[in-house]
Amino acid sequence: MTTGRNEPCPCGSGKKYKKCCLNTAPDPLNYTQQKLNRFHERIVGELMRHAGKTFGPEALAEAMPEFFGWPEEEEAEEMDLENHEAVFYPWFLFKWRIDPDDDESSLAGPAGQSIVQSYLRAHGRKLDPMERQYLEGFANAPFSFFEIVDVEPGKSVVLRDLLLDRDYSVLEKSASGSLHEGDVVFGTVIEAGAIALFGALSMIAFRPSAKVNILSMRDWLAQSGQASITPETLEEYDLELRNLYFDLFTARTAIPALCNTDGEKLSFHTMKYTISSPTRVFDLLKGLTNGFDTEEELLDQAEFDLQGNLSKVEIPWLMPSNPKHGGMDNTLHGRLVINGSEMTCEVNSAERAGRLRAIIEKSLPAGEATYQTTVIQSAERMMRDAPPSAADSGTNEELMAHPEVRSHIDQMMRKHWEKWLDMELPALHGKTPRQAVRDELGRRLVNALLEDAERSCRSSNGAMGSLENILKVRRELNLELK
Numbered sequence: 384m385t386t387g388r389n390e391p392c393p394c395g396s397g398k399k400y401k402k403c404c405l406n407t408a409p410d411p412l413n414y415t416q417q418k419l420n421r422f423h424e425r426i427v428g429e430l431m432r433h434a435g436k437t438f439g440p441e442a443l444a445e446a447m448p449e450f451f452g453w454p455e456e457e458e459a460e461e462m463d464l465e466n467h468e469a470v471f472y473p474w475f476l477f478k479w480r481i482d483p484d485d486d487e488s489s490l491a492g493p494a495g496q497s498i499v500q501s502y503l504r505a506h507g508r509k510l511d512p513m514e515r516q517y518l519e520g521f522a523n524a525p526f527s528f529f530e531i532v533d534v535e536p537g538k539s540v541v542l543r544d545l546l547l548d549r550d551y552s553v554l555e556k557s558a559s560g561s562l563h564e565g566d567v568v569f570g571t572v573i574e575a576g577a578i579a580l581f582g583a584l585s586m587i588a589f590r591p592s593a594k595v596n597i598l599s600m601r602d603w604l605a606q607s608g609q610a611s612i613t614p615e616t617l618e619e620y621d622l623e624l625r626n627l628y629f630d631l632f633t634a635r636t637a638i639p640a641l642c643n644t645d646g647e648k649l650s651f652h653t654m655k656y657t658i659s660s661p662t663r664v665f666d667l668l669k670g671l672t673n674g675f676d677t678e679e680e681l682l683d684q685a686e687f688d689l690q691g692n693l694s695k696v697e698i699p700w701l702m703p704s705n706p707k708h709g710g711m712d713n714t715l716h717g718r719l720v721i722n723g724s725e726m727t728c729e730v731n732s733a734e735r736a737g738r739l740r741a742i743i744e745k746s747l748p749a750g751e752a753t754y755q756t757t758v759i760q761s762a763e764r765m766m767r768d769a770p771p772s773a774a775d776s777g778t779n780e781e782l783m784a785h786p787e788v789r790s791h792i793d794q795m796m797r798k799h800w801e802k803w804l805d806m807e808l809p810a811l812h813g814k815t816p817r818q819a820v821r822d823e824l825g826r827r828l829v830n831a832l833l834e835d836a837e838r839s840c841r842s843s844n845g846a847m848g849s850l851e852n853i854l855k856v857r858r859e860l861n862l863e864l865k
Contacts, residue, residue, distance in 0.1 A: 393418070415513070415578055416554045422514050430476045433502045438481070438492030445490060446479045447471070452626050466586060466632070470526075470625075473571065473583035477522050478621065497522060517575045521582045524571040525617035526624055528597045531566040531588070534559055542572065545597050546604070546612055546624075551579045558584060565834055567593045569628045585628065591838060593631050594831035595810045600627055602824050644704075644714050647732035653758045654736060656726040656743070659751050661693045664721055667746050668698055675701040675713045695722045700730075700739065726752060733759075789845045796848025800856050808832075820860045830862055 392403035404414070434442050448454070450471050451462050464471060476498050483494040493501055499522045507515055532550070533541040540559045542551045551572050558581065562568070567589040571582035604612050604620060617624060641649040658664045669678055676699060685696035700717035717730035717739055728743070730736050736757065743752060804816050811819040811828055819825030833853055840847040857864055 396421075413554075415576060416580065418513070419517055419575060419578075419580060422517065426514075426518070427472070427476070429506075430498055430502055433505070434476065434492075434498045437501055437505075438498065439490045442490055442492065442498075443475065445488065446475050449479065450474060450625070451629070452622055466636075469586050470569065470583050470628070473521075474526070474625075477582070478526075478618075513576065517573065520573045520575050521571070523614065524573050524582050525614045526569065526571055526583065526621060526628075527617055528593075528624075528628075529568050529570065529572070530591075530594065531562050531564055531568070534562055534564060536560050542568075544572070545594060546601050546617060547614065553579045553581055555581055562588055565591045565838060567591065567597065569624075569631075585632070587632065587635060589631050589635055591831050591834035592810075593635075594834075595828050596627060596631065598824060598827050598831065599812075600624070643731050643735070645732070645734070647734045649731050649761075650733055651760045652730050652733065652736035654728040654730075654740065655755045655757070656728070656752045657724055657755060658721065658726050658753075659724075661696065661721045661723065664726060664747065664751060665693060665696055665698070667751070668719060668743070670746075671698055671700045671719065671742070673701050673703070673713070675699075693721075695720070697721075792846065793848040793852070797852050799848075800852045804856060804859060816856070816860060820862065826862065829860065833857060833862070 387400065390400050392398050392400045396403050447464065450467075451458075454462060478497060480497050481488055481490050481492055481494040485494075488494075492498075496504075499518055503510075503515070503518060507518075510518070527547060528545045529542040529551075530545055531540060532543050536559050537556055538554070538559060540553045540555050540562055542553055543549070544551070545567070551574075553572060568585050569589075570584040573580050573582040600623070601612065604616060643649055665681075669681060672681070681696060681698060682693075686694050688694045698719040698721070699715055700719065701713045702716050704714045716735055717728060720727045720729075728739055730739055740754070807813050807815055808819075810832060811825065814825065816829050816832075819829050833856065836847075837850060837853050840850050840853060854864060
């Protein structure tokens, strides 16, 4: 059946066919997408009105705690629906149901039916076949995690369902402009005829390392008595999947706890002493370098008075590095500056401050140094109070432009990756990468960690060393080169 020139255009624009699509010969896929997008904009409002009329105005408030997994009161205060609206409203309209076994619910709607199922029963005959297929596809599409495999900006995204092992080519103009290969998103994909569209899509994308938790969830589902993971499996475990999404969202958006190399919370302590003699105190505390800096090296940078007596000198408090961290041979734990009759000691944690005070008291005889005070400033306060500097990025670029700096960082990162192969990692359930790649799940987990590192390396302007260090790890583990 053909459309007459003066009839409404079937694309849904409201214009006459002759003034809309008659002479534009639209691409069939784009035509279908545009029609479904217009339908989606209209149907969401209709479904919300149907929910209020059929299920009651309290339905939204009753569904919200279930969406977040019935959090405790303190946890509920931290949940912000605004961050999850793009996931919540599709879930509410297409997945949420009144539990038939819930005797406490006072809602009037049909138990066991989703809002869209109720709507289709009441109004489905008014919809054309494509619109009905769209709603049924939306209702049947489970929430899952998707890896971005390829992007054609402004047009489409190729996805891989990480739980169902299925690939989709999704027509999407706006999201395709912000997503990147390797990103991971949470949502649903609707198949309507020959096209696939996003039904729901999380507001933020996760880094490739999110696959570590997702693949572990997939392994757990596979071991939960399921012959195979199906869309029905994901529907059954929708609460567990949402909880994983919330965990990943929190980890992605939370301000990280700032710690030093010992894992202690950063807080900057400046301890002040009065001392009897710069020379005697230096002689008694120079061992804090633990042999990494010699006395001659320290004195070479020192200052002396006109009589040749030591007046100012700096002593770094150096300790052997943790072998698990790889990289450099020693770690700077603090800095002592002797200047005339004063000594200032700077460390970056309360624990190190306590240890250094104990060392000083043990090393110096009574009367050589008298403790005066400690000034403490948190890392968060320092970051908040620091004046903005437009020169910071330029300074870093200038620093990385020096071949000797890049060479030193690359050498440090090369040592790290050589040791990484045999580190026991929590993300690999306590296994080393060498051990983990012996089975398929382990190979995928290691691959996710390396993809994350490769992304950071490419965007770091040399601050993460050469990409070749990571590619060497891939070759060592016989993993596909990216």
